[in-house]
Amino acid sequence: MRGVVRTPMTSVTMADVGERAGVTARTVSNVLSGSAAVRPETRERVLRAVEELGYRMNTSARSLRTGRTGTIGLAIPDLGIDYFSDLASRIMIEAERHGWGVVIEQTGARRETELAILSGARRQHSDGLIFQPHALGPGDERHLAGNDRLVILGDRIFNGPVDHVGMANTEAAAMATRYLLDRGHRRIAVIGSNPDVSTVSAASLRLDGYSRELVDRGLPIRDDYVVVAKQWHLRDGATGMAQLLSLPEPPEAVFCFNDTLAFGALHTLAARGLRAPDDIAIIGFDNVPMAEFSVPPLTTIDPGTGQIAKQAVDLLASRVEGRAAAPAELMTDCSLVVRRSA
């Protein structure tokens, strides 16, 4: 009963399987998809033929016929940022529950690439797209043309009718700032500002929340406390922190716009022999898995990443299946996770 290992040079088709089983491709299809009744005995013969011939269905043909590909696209800036790899991982797990595979595209946060994604020029062998833009902004609505079955993540850059799941950036940033203020800090800096992106981007919104809270307390917003970091990578956090430390009057606390920046900041602090929160308090944003294990463990904002992943995929699913009404605008709940760094 040991099957001879044979690599089919020329692909074997459903008709081939059918021929060997003494039926037509129609029946093979029914057996494989379970879409219609087949006599148990026939089913058995077909499955045996499949086994013996090492048959594998040609998904291109199936997709052409059915109009469904079984995969969705996920376009994110950079897998190298903890938040995005975490998000991608969760989205892939959710997608699997819908029987979808996920093809990931890294945009590198480049406007060119993001436009290419929307234009479908890169790859559109998919049933839908989950897209976290970064360099696009209001005014780019026209590039949405032809993109139904699209869910936008993160920045609510478009006013157009698109499904969107986002987070309460401003509120959450205010929450983080308030926490710092409540702990008695007055000289509070931020790392992660980016003047290049739109006013509705996470960078701008989080800066808004920070500013609002400071103004509410009658505190000044010092230019030298708002450090620009366009990439939100580890190194940017490290250099940003170094920049703050070189100030004549360094801050008492730093709000990093994502955890990755915070880890970079923590690194620089430690390298200078300083400690968080004793010398300078650090708070992050994202609550990535590493946040629980950093040295010191990072106090941060949890944006509900799991919720985002689930909502995004479910939303896309209902859109694909046509049982979606008006474009949805979902917002996850953010919460503060207090650990040791602040």
Place this chain on the structure above:
Amino acid sequence: MRGVVRTPMTSVTMADVGERAGVTARTVSNVLSGSAAVRPETRERVLRAVEELGYRMNTSARSLRTGRTGTIGLAIPDLGIDYFSDLASRIMIEAERHGWGVVIEQTGARRETELAILSGARRQHSDGLIFQPHALGPGDERHLAGNDRLVILGDRIFNGPVDHVGMANTEAAAMATRYLLDRGHRRIAVIGSNPDVSTVSAASLRLDGYSRELVDRGLPIRDDYVVVAKQWHLRDGATGMAQLLSLPEPPEAVFCFNDTLAFGALHTLAARGLRAPDDIAIIGFDNVPMAEFSVPPLTTIDPGTGQIAKQAVDLLASRVEGRAAAPAELMTDCSLVVRRSA
């Protein structure tokens, strides 16, 4: 069972475009793929029609016809492990140079899932597969049947004729251990052993390198210094370190089988008020981006991740394009990266 409403595929076809431009699909195809000469004037008309109709090519049809899908699969245990997200990111960049998209599958290091990957049961709309197995091992060769165009990463689990790019696990582990020994440490522990996996897995090979070096110096291999960690996640590193610290005679140095485990270990150390390398030295394996920025920065083994990504994709490309000879067996160079943790 009629009355089932199918989603209207209001797709524009090449023929539609052709009609509007006054040519046939043949010419539209030529314009779009640039595979044959087309009069500039005609080309212009076609492109205009494409624009006006918002035409997007149906990639399923193209794939069915050409036999190429333009995507490759990447099966890895877990995107949540820094090494794999780093590797995936690099592979995606390499793949793009070949015009490939990448669909990622997380196996969760589960044998069931890994077998499903090889059987093609999950998804096989791809021109090839890059696969890092974890739970498979020698004896599973038969599951390779029908998988040409496959590149195995990491553990050399198969003896069968498959392309493989790996690293010098044993040598590198010996290198790490030797470094610790040369620094004067004698009581050296490891975190990351896994008795469940095959003897050619990274876990076993790295343990071999460690053991060999100890034996060479006439040192004993203590069972209580070999801590099992089947997942290689942050938490496993943390609990592993806690386990070592609770020993009557804790080690002076710990070799973690990957960086993620090392970060977990560093966390536990810090939480107990201990420091690396002063109290206990820590060395990792992988040299992930975070290693440079951890507290303290991690001394680790660089397995040449970029090289692995490039070699894997190039190898797959040559296999797909048929210009591949015998199965290749590639090995990247590992190197020690000395930072502060050891």
Place this chain on the structure above:
DNA sequence: ATGGCGATCGAAATCGCTTTCGTCAACTGA
């Protein structure tokens, strides 16, 4: 016996694109 009705399964028509084969006209060389 006859007609009706499921349960099965065959024949053949797509799905949208690429590509071979051929046609027609314009262009070349002698």
Place this chain on the structure above:
DNA sequence: TCAGTTGACGAAAGCGATTTCGATCGCCAT
């Protein structure tokens, strides 16, 4: 001027699966 090339493009045959018609076979009630 004419056969031979070459360039540009139409007609039509697939690629391999799904799926709409039917056709066939039992089996049961009329």
